[in-house]
Amino acid sequence: MNCSMRYLFPVFVILFFGCQTKNSLEMDLHQNWSFEFNNQLYPATIPGCIHTDLMNAGIIPDPFYRCNEDSVQWVSDSIWVYRTTFDGKEINKFKHAEIVFSGLDTYAEVYLNGAPLLHTEENNFCDNMFLPWRFPLPKTLKKKNNELVIKFLPSEKINEEKAKQLPYALPDHRVFTRKAPYQSGWDWGPKLVTCGIYQPVKIVAWNNFYVENIELIQKKLTDEKGVIEVVATIVAEKEMALDMLVSGKQKAEGGKQKEICENHDNLYHLRAKITPGINKISKIIEIENPERWWPNGLGAQTLYDFYIDISTCKLFNHKGHKKIRWGFRTIELIQEKDDIGESFYFKINEVPVFMKGANWIPTHSFVSEMNNEKGQARYKHLLESCKDANMNMIRVWGGGIYENDYFYNLCDELGLLVWQDFMFACALYPADSAFLKNVKKEAEYQVKRLSQHSCLALWCGNNEVKNGWEDWDWQRNYSPEQRAEIGKNMYTLFNELLPNVVKNNDNRPYHPSSPLWGWGHPESLTEGDSHYWGVWWGEEPFEVWLPKTGRFMSEYGFQSYPQMSTIESFTLPEERYLESPAMKNHQKHPRGVQIINKAMSQYAYIPDNLEDYVRISQEIQAYGIGKAIEAHRLKRPHCMGTLYWQLNDCWPVASWSSIDFYGNWKLLHHTVKEKFAPVIVATETLENGTTHIYVVNDLLHEVGGEIVVTHTDSTTAVMSFLAKANSSSLIVRDYRKGILKVEMKAINADSLKN
Ligand code: BMA
Numbered sequence: 001m002n003c004s005m006r007y008l009f010p011v012f013v014i015l016f017f018g019c020q021t022k023n024s025l026e027m028d029l030h031q032n033w034s035f036e037f038n039n040q041l042y043p044a045t046i047p048g049c050i051h052t053d054l055m056n057a058g059i060i061p062d063p064f065y066r067c068n069e070d071s072v073q074w075v076s077d078s079i080w081v082y083r084t085t086f087d088g089k090e091i092n093k094f095k096h097a098e099i100v101f102s103g104l105d106t107y108a109e110v111y112l113n114g115a116p117l118l119h120t121e122e123n124n125f126c127d128n129m130f131l132p133w134r135f136p137l138p139k140t141l142k143k144k145n146n147e148l149v150i151k152f153l154p155s156e157k158i159n160e161e162k163a164k165q166l167p168y169a170l171p172d173h174r175v176f177t178r179k180a181p182y183q184s185g186w187d188w189g190p191k192l193v194t195c196g197i198y199q200p201v202k203i204v205a206w207n208n209f210y211v212e213n214i215e216l217i218q219k220k221l222t223d224e225k226g227v228i229e230v231v232a233t234i235v236a237e238k239e240m241a242l243d244m245l246v247s248g249k250q251k252a253e254g255g256k257q258k259e260i261c262e263n264h265d266n267l268y269h270l271r272a273k274i275t276p277g278i279n280k281i282s283k284i285i286e287i288e289n290p291e292r293w294w295p296n297g298l299g300a301q302t303l304y305d306f307y308i309d310i311s312t313c314k315l316f317n318h319k320g321h322k323k324i325r326w327g328f329r330t331i332e333l334i335q336e337k338d339d340i341g342e343s344f345y346f347k348i349n350e351v352p353v354f355m356k357g358a359n360w361i362p363t364h365s366f367v368s369e370m371n372n373e374k375g376q377a378r379y380k381h382l383l384e385s386c387k388d389a390n391m392n393m394i395r396v397w398g399g400g401i402y403e404n405d406y407f408y409n410l411c412d413e414l415g416l417l418v419w420q421d422f423m424f425a426c427a428l429y430p431a432d433s434a435f436l437k438n439v440k441k442e443a444e445y446q447v448k449r450l451s452q453h454s455c456l457a458l459w460c461g462n463n464e465v466k467n468g469w470e471d472w473d474w475q476r477n478y479s480p481e482q483r484a485e486i487g488k489n490m491y492t493l494f495n496e497l498l499p500n501v502v503k504n505n506d507n508r509p510y511h512p513s514s515p516l517w518g519w520g521h522p523e524s525l526t527e528g529d530s531h532y533w534g535v536w537w538g539e540e541p542f543e544v545w546l547p548k549t550g551r552f553m554s555e556y557g558f559q560s561y562p563q564m565s566t567i568e569s570f571t572l573p574e575e576r577y578l579e580s581p582a583m584k585n586h587q588k589h590p591r592g593v594q595i596i597n598k599a600m601s602q603y604a605y606i607p608d609n610l611e612d613y614v615r616i617s618q619e620i621q622a623y624g625i626g627k628a629i630e631a632h633r634l635k636r637p638h639c640m641g642t643l644y645w646q647l648n649d650c651w652p653v654a655s656w657s658s659i660d661f662y663g664n665w666k667l668l669h670h671t672v673k674e675k676f677a678p679v680i681v682a683t684e685t686l687e688n689g690t691t692h693i694y695v696v697n698d699l700l701h702e703v704g705g706e707i708v709v710t711h712t713d714s715t716t717a718v719m720s721f722l723a724k725a726n727s728s729s730l731i732v733r734d735y736r737k738g739i740l741k742v743e744m745k746a747i748n749a750d751s752l753k754n
Helices: 003-008 050-056 073-077 155-164 373-388 405-414 433-450 465-471 480-505 564-568 581-585 592-603 610-634 667-675
Strands: 024-028 034-037 040-043 080-086 096-101 108-112 133-136 146-152 184-186 189-191 201-206 209-221 225-236 240-251 257-259 269-274 277-288 303-311 322-326 331-334 345-348 351-353 355-360 393-396 417-421 456-460 553-555 641-644 679-685 691-697 703-711 716-723 727-735 739-745
Touching (some): 050 073, 201 209, 225 303, 345 456, 405 417, 610 641
Parallel strands (some): 393 417
Antiparallel strands (some): 096 201, 345 351, 691 727
């Protein structure tokens, strides 16, 4: 059961491990919470955050509505105190007990019955939103009404204090706190710097031993054999013998399950001796002829469910202490010098795969809203929409959060590979030893957690930090010595610390910064990944996509307005025009309207009413991004991936998204589905007006069919084609001028089968 499921069913759970009854206890602590405001107590929802609690109490209005965002800024400046009570009677029966917070946002002091729980050498308070926090509880608790108090300190004030300690100013002060960057406002998101117990909290108590973690490592994979190692971390109070048993089921598409080992006790059983303190025990498991997990579009997402039981005697219940799902696949990032520059592409199961997908931002301005039932439905809809639109990769962008397990489980099931940024974006970061130590703990925790998902394909150090440093005019604010120091700091963080954590805890590839080069550099077209923002930021026309295609297009995009019902959700009827304060507050790009207007006059016209403006903005966005996808795909193998900016929104807003905050597909998402189809026809118009016609075939076998060319004089021409497997084939060279459209017809149905 994952954390978010527990949140849905907040009940006492007592687990029985082994022969001793009541060896351990796990108890959710989500009840009876309140927060203080003006010396009064109000009920709090846990997991949750201060903004949603204040909204529920009727103290602040909905920040998404009209210009309310501005009127709730005071919330971020205050100290917020949360409290609850719990009984100690059951917990006192155990020798060891801990309170475990899966996530606190962010600076928090924790007190139990008036005494601080965390005053270590390093920390006076919790200081990282991306880490769980565990505190040992005193040996004896009060039978009733133990009071737990959490005091959240305002992160922005702490940022200002930390900024003063540096001899030079960094471009953005949010960097001093390990907290979701987008809360500070983005060019598609409101500024809502919240705080709270945003993830589940529980009490864990045990006697004899406690299973802290179980992980699975894929050691080797061939067609004949899949070798994995199951490693359990166990905390014990005394020397004892333990049994670990692993059983499993294989689950192919369609939900069919079969046992992978019939005799549990003999096959994957380990008896280990453990000693007081932390122990690691491991067992190698070999699966004969493993079926592979494939990304969406290339085959089934076969997943094996492994159930791991740990006990002091051989009485297992075979339900498993922990279930880990695994899909056998290999992942490589190929970066090799070639006659263009240097390649940047993924091989999955030894096959070069063209990546089709989008950039993912957090699905809500309040992270706590992602863990509840509504949040899970939002995840499901968005990720299923990715699969529907023929995507095979999602980039979790570095200005948001490391997503919850529910997200990665869905990606495993849907065949969506994940490009995972570490949470650093568009800024310069400090590198003092306390900061680096904190980041190291965060990276170790997140790498271990996410390495357990077959979908995870790549770790990337940050979003646009290198690009920002090289191209965004920051450097002129610093002396040569300061520049050298900042450069060194970036190197320490992104080229030493993070890759070392990845190397020591995972076998995925690491890429220091996305993009490798900013879009003004010629190298952005010849090596690494590229964010092409000449269109939009540079106001260039869509026709430049083709010559500006790099080796892997990890960002590019164009804005549109969300549909009228979404606009209606945040405006009064009389505010439904572009220049109204409410509409302007929901267009965060400084030149957004101007850039859309320019494209409208170039490709259509600027309408005089909002309904038409919304429609035409979506048509232009769909046309423009559709053209980009065609260009990137027809240029394979020069280019081997295209991830547009951005899939989704965190509130109702005008943005680059293809799906709005309420889950409505914009026209773009329909176009993406078409343009990401396994086989498409794509065209390249040359300067002399003639056209090259390509068929791009991502399938692993040849495909045959017909192309229909319609001319401007309404005549048509039909041509048959045979397109090579997993490539882009030039079918017609220099086709005459005067083409209206080119379509693909009658693909040989058999050849579409995998
Ligand atoms: C990209 C992203 C975001 C931003 C987007 C649109 O480069 O990394 O920072 O929202 O541009 O401007």
